[in-house]
Amino acid sequence: MLLTAVIKDLHYTLVKGDLHIEVNSIAYDSREVVENGVFVAITGFSVDGHRYIDRAIEQGAAAIIVEKDIHIDGEVTVLKVPDTREALAQVAANFYHNPTEQMNLIGITGTNGKTSTTYFLKSIFEETGNSIGIIGTIGTVIGDKVIKNKNTTPESLNLQQTFADMVDSDMKHCVMEVSSHALNLNRVAHARFNTGIFTNLTPDHLELHNTMAEYFEAKAKLFDMTTDYNIINADDEYGRILINRLQGRESRLLTYGIEHEADINASDIHYFADHTVYTVHTPKGSIEIKVNLPGAIYVYNSLAAIATAYCNQFSLQQIAHGIAAVEGIKGRLEVVYQDEDTKIIVDFAHTEDSLEKALTTIRPFAKGRIILVFGVYAADGESGREKRKAMAEVAAKFADFSVVTSDNPKEQDNNLIIREIVEGIEAHNGNYEAIVDRRDAIAFAIEISRKDDVILIAGKGHETSQIVGKTEIPFNEAEIVREIKGNER
Numbered sequence: 349m350l351l352t353a354v355i356k357d358l359h360y361t362l363v364k365g366d367l368h369i370e371v372n373s374i375a376y377d378s379r380e381v382v383e384n385g386v387f388v389a390i391t392g393f394s395v396d397g398h399r400y401i402d403r404a405i406e407q408g409a410a411a412i413i414v415e416k417d418i419h420i421d422g423e424v425t426v427l428k429v430p431d432t433r434e435a436l437a438q439v440a441a442n443f444y445h446n447p448t449e450q451m452n453l454i455g456i457t458g459t460n461g462k463t464s465t466t467y468f469l470k471s472i473f474e475e476t477g478n479s480i481g482i483i484g485t486i487g488t489v490i491g492d493k494v495i496k497n498k499n500t501t502p503e504s505l506n507l508q509q510t511f512a513d514m515v516d517s518d519m520k521h522c523v524m525e526v527s528s529h530a531l532n533l534n535r536v537a538h539a540r541f542n543t544g545i546f547t548n549l550t551p552d553h554l555e556l557h558n559t560m561a562e563y564f565e566a567k568a569k570l571f572d573m574t575t576d577y578n579i580i581n582a583d584d585e586y587g588r589i590l591i592n593r594l595q596g597r598e599s600r601l602l603t604y605g606i607e608h609e610a611d612i613n614a615s616d617i618h619y620f621a622d623h624t625v626y627t628v629h630t631p632k633g634s635i636e637i638k639v640n641l642p643g644a645i646y647v648y649n650s651l652a653a654i655a656t657a658y659c660n661q662f663s664l665q666q667i668a669h670g671i672a673a674v675e676g677i678k679g680r681l682e683v684v685y686q687d688e689d690t691k692i693i694v695d696f697a698h699t700e701d702s703l704e705k706a707l708t709t710i711r712p713f714a715k716g717r718i719i720l721v722f723g724v725y726a727a728d729g730e731s732g733r734e735k736r737k738a739m740a741e742v743a744a745k746f747a748d749f750s751v752v753t754s755d756n757p758k759e760q761d762n763n764l765i766i767r768e769i770v771e772g773i774e775a776h777n778g779n780y781e782a783i784v785d786r787r788d789a790i791a792f793a794i795e796i797s798r799k800d801d802v803i804l805i806a807g808k809g810h811e812t813s814q815i816v817g818k819t820e821i822p823f824n825e826a827e828i829v830r831e832i833k834g835n836e837r
């Protein structure tokens with residue numbers, strides 16, 4: 349491809365070299381540069397990509413895109429741009445022929461509920477014979493292929509390549525989770541979103557965003573990029589701010605909720621231990637919905653999917669059928685073991701709000717105690733301390749007994765994290781035991797459980813590893829539970 353085509357619509361200053369050259373690839377990591385490739389130098393969090401320009405040239409880069417004034421030797425074309433992450437998104441979209449213009453792209457943002465909403469939508473689309481790709485926490489799904497992602501929302505170059513793969517596989521639709529971090533870092537720039545969904549906003553990732561206001565503004569950026577529909581949770585405080593802000597926009601606003609007035613709303617909700625039944629009301633009529641997951645959170649997540657499917661012209665019967673076809677979602681209130689005495693549930697709750705929701709969803713159906721096994725993933729600084737305090741308070745108030753343990757401590761002081769959680773539980777008179785090793789913590793919870801107790805293992809959900817230092821250690825909670833229960837016999 350000609351470099352001039354790759355840099356179409358890019359705002360740049362030509363520092364040196366020729367623009368009329370053939371290039372064959374783009375990379376933002378010098379180690380991935382090949383002969384006649386383009387290298388885009390990104391200023392990273394741990395290192396500055398500009399440091400690797402010589403390495404990129406050694407590997408054969410024909411063109412370099414930079415954002416800093418930097419002297420570069422050699423016969424190479426150099427372009428300077430104001431923001432290399434934005435430039436990366438632009439050249440990637442050009443290189444892959446703007447794939448999002450050839451597909452129906454649905455973006456979901458919000459603190460919690462993105463993954464589950466994705467799965468409800470996938471089911472509705474697939475039950476009606478429409479293939480749909482997924483990009484999110486669980487990975488990238490194209491047909492039968494599941495590819496693990498480093499990030500919930502991958503870097504723009506990887507993202508555009510994935511969209512192009514979807515178009516090549518004849519996928520007309522894609523639903524993706526859009527993290528606030530990705531919106532701030534321009535990972536989704538130059539992607540055209542037909543629909544944007546906002547689920548909710550509660551404290552999380554404040555180590556990246558500092559304040560809730562900043563966190564909200566990052567999420568809100570998605571709705572400046574949508575062309576057709578904005579689907580917003582009217583029961584969420586931040587959702588209502590967004591609703592006010594989006595009035596009068598060209599893309600259509602559709603709200604959903606249970607408590608506040610909304611275009612798509614639920615009534616006659618009946619909660620059961622493993623499913624929920626309710627009636628959904630839409631401008632085109634009402635229908636009974638069965639969700640095979642317990643609790644109000646899955647009423648909300650299914651409503652988000654219903655509102656989106658409604659905009660995509662699915663019938664109410666197709667929608668109801670699609671939601672009911674979701675048997676459960678990996679690591680989302682997943683019952684990994686049950687016998688006549690005990691029930692053991694794994695859930696991905698790793699924020700104070702989701703932990704409270706998980707515990708209060710289980711409570712009405714627990715005949716005995718709720719024993720909670722949890723930790724707080726490594727988040728440094730003041731926001732990390734606040735998170736530990738808040739999660740400890742939820743554990744003390746909503747669980748009968750907590751086993752405090754590790755959750756991806758990475759390179760942080762794990763003993764300090766656990767000590768701070770314990771202090772938080774003591775401050776609220778909670779009952780606890782601290783056991784650093786997560787496997788031992790699970791075994792302990794099982795050992796102390798009595799007839800009718802429910803054990804909730806929170807934080808890792810579908811994940812199958814634990815990150816200690818820089819090492820990723822295999823850690824599959826469902827398997828561990830089965831192993832421990834097996835050894836008991």
Ligand SMILES: CC(=O)N[C@H]1[C@@H](OP(=O)(O)OP(=O)(O)OC[C@H]2O[C@@H](n3ccc(=O)[nH]c3=O)[C@H](O)[C@@H]2O)O[C@H](CO)[C@@H](O)[C@@H]1O[C@H](C)C(=O)N[C@@H](C)C(=O)N[C@H](CCC(=O)O)C(=O)O
Binds near residue numbers: 396397498
């Ligand atoms: C803090 C953060 O955002 N880090 C992301 C960032 O890494 P980084 O800036 O540290 O990269 P770096 O190592 O400093 O390297 C800077 C640049 O130099 C380049 N480099 C580096 C070494 C070399 O030899 N040659 C070279 O060219 C790198 O390729 C990169 O372009 O850029 C990488 C490439 O895009 C990301 O994978 C990485 O995400 C890490 C894994 C991460 O944990 N990110 C989290 C915070 C995140 O993004 N989370 C959100 C989800 C949040 C949610 O749950 O809502 C997400 O969307 O995943």
Ligand SMILES: Nc1ncnc2c1ncn2[C@@H]1O[C@H](COP(=O)(O)OP(=O)(O)OP(=O)(O)O)[C@@H](O)[C@H]1O
Binds near residue numbers: 500645648649698706
């Ligand atoms: N609507 C909701 N409100 C609050 N908590 C929720 C909601 N939906 C799910 N949760 C809780 O949050 C956890 C994560 O849910 P889910 O994976 O759907 O969210 P997510 O937005 O994809 O999260 P992440 O970005 O961290 O991957 C669930 O295991 C559950 O405990």
